[in-house]
Ligand SMILES: NC(=O)c1ccc[n+]([C@@H]2O[C@H](COP(=O)([O-])OP(=O)(O)OC[C@H]3O[C@@H](n4cnc5c(N)ncnc54)[C@H](O)[C@@H]3O)[C@@H](O)[C@H]2O)c1
């Protein structure tokens with residue numbers, strides 16, 4: 001029997017989101033219904049509401065979530081009812097060219113549920129990133145459910161589902177930060193501060209956090225930054241060079257994603273260093289750099305989607321590190337809110353008041 005639950009829906013471009021009744025079908029082959037316990041509010045949800053992702057309204061928002069599997073389709077064996085899972089938007093197919101050549105984090109045929117969830121009148125919903133978890137229950141592909149230790153707090157664990165994983169992975173997977181490296185992170189919101197935490201986990205000895213907002217720098221210090229740079233008042237490139245013996249950092253992570261921050265990242269790295277772009281630029285942005293500098297400075301310029309993570313490989317490990325007190329995921333949970341608080345949370349996010357507001361379901 002399909003079920004009626006409450007979920008946060010964006011009906012039209014730029015209009016405030018609303019809590020509405022949505023219909024969640026029973027899981028078919030390859031699918032699972034998950035009872036959501038917590039779901040973080042991410043910039044991407046706001047981009048969906050504002051029509052910045054695509055025009056497939058109405059959207060069911062939410063995608064950084066943890067919960068319990070309620071029921072699974074007939075052929076599903078990897079997860080079972082009662083499992084505590086973090087939802088992911090990278091359920092790899094195993095058969096596309098990327099998967100076959102051993103680079104599944106670039107999979108271009110990731111799985112989502114095949115049946116649509118709908119509004120009460122039958123209008124199909126587009127779930128954000130194929131998840132749609134600002135809802136009491138959601139329907140996903142079984143592969144989007146990654147089992148982790150149920151001792152973890154759902155509010156903290158769910159954040160691995162998107163932004164925090166993107167930041168951790170930008171340092172650990174894409175940037176391949178090594179013990180003893182110097183790392184600079186430009187932009188210390190949820191993503192950048194997770195990159196700071198990732199750099200610490202990897203054993204970086206100099207970790208420079210850069211932001212315009214002193215509150216974010218304070219949080220960065222708590223997560224492992226050894227130095228901070230106020231981007232508004234200091235020259236970022238010069239400051240990073242001074243803090244790294246005049247060289248520049250081995251790895252610089254741009255967690256803002258603007259031409260000016262990318263240029264800073266490019267010049268704040270040491271010769272042969274690595275730049276990782278994890279912040280998402282907008283379509284009109286253009287970058288101009290002397291090609292001779294791109295050549296002459298060597299090293300590598302990389303981008304990081306979802307931290308090049310593999311959920312099954314990375315989520316359980318990160319949750320274990322969290323439970324051992326070695327990765328402070330709780331630090332990213334600025335507040336917990338009800339399902340009716342998403343619109344207000346967008347405003348707090350906009351003002352920079354929070355790393356993450358997290359919707360919790362009783
Ligand atoms: N690559 C991915 O897979 C992925 C996943 C999730 C989010 N993101 C992207 O990562 C970016 C950051 O996300 P977030 O949730 O941390 O956002 P956020 O708004 O919480 O954080 C951005 C931070 O950058 C700072 N900032 C802005 N301009 C700056 C500048 N010129 N110099 C220094 N600091 C500056 C802000 O003060 C803020 O602290 C966004 O673009 C988001 O879309 C990427």
Ligand SMILES: [Zn+2]
Pocket residue numbers: 092093094095096097098099100104106107108109110
């Ligand atoms: Zn694939």
Ligand SMILES: [Zn+2]
Pocket residue numbers: 042043044045063064162163
């Ligand atoms: Zn997200």
